[in-house]
Amino acid sequence: MASISDPRVRDFLLQGTRTGMLAYTASDGRPLAAPVWFTVEDDEIVLNTGKETAKGRSIARDPRVALTADLPEPPYAFVQVQGEARVSEDTDELVRTATAIARRYVGPEQAEEFGRRNGIPGELVVRVRPTKVIAAFDMTD
């Protein structure tokens, strides 16, 4: 089994603006996946979402999620992080994580604006503690 603390896994997850696809379930149990912006802190996946979004409501029902990131070109590769999500509504943590995540995806100039926009009531900090990590690199080499 791979580990999120493995530098190659961690570097892959944090490469550029690579997004994560968050797998979660709808209320009828059907599986869904939606792209999310995320970072890695303390060997956990960290992302933000709204409490009343499909993702937020899903996590409240069932904390089991998976985040998968891939390299969609040769030599192809992916990392899948299965885990359990827990949420926080702490405003300072919301602003801090939203700013850090925005810095990755929209750059430092817009990061503060995005951080403020997401650091408001109704938004969540979601932390996913890995329970199983699968990594496959250089799949077509």
Place this chain on the structure above:
Amino acid sequence: MASISDPRVRDFLLQGTRTGMLAYTASDGRPLAAPVWFTVEDDEIVLNTGKETAKGRSIARDPRVALTADLPEPPYAFVQVQGEARVSEDTDELVRTATAIARRYVGPEQAEEFGRRNGIPGELVVRVRPTKVIAAFDMTD
């Protein structure tokens, strides 16, 4: 609601080597997502997988899946296709679809080899008929 027959949605799904993240459930109901190579035929998502893989077993238990593809850089965009999967083990269809899909992802020179490799007993043609399509383009514009 978006539609897979919308040229913008279809072109987005078929752009270059863009992969799809297939969301499915494990036997305990937890959601998973794994990257797949796919194409679009007759307004359906078409992919191959092994009958005894996690994906193949999941579809046999519950045909509900979602395939999400995204643009992981500004202006960011994604298409999520929720649908019902059905499978076929027809050898001619296996070879034909595996070759067509490989042409997209590894190029024409290796397509025949990949097609032959996947056109064998135990492999499946999976067709996902869309039940709901969500598209979001130019998310940070």
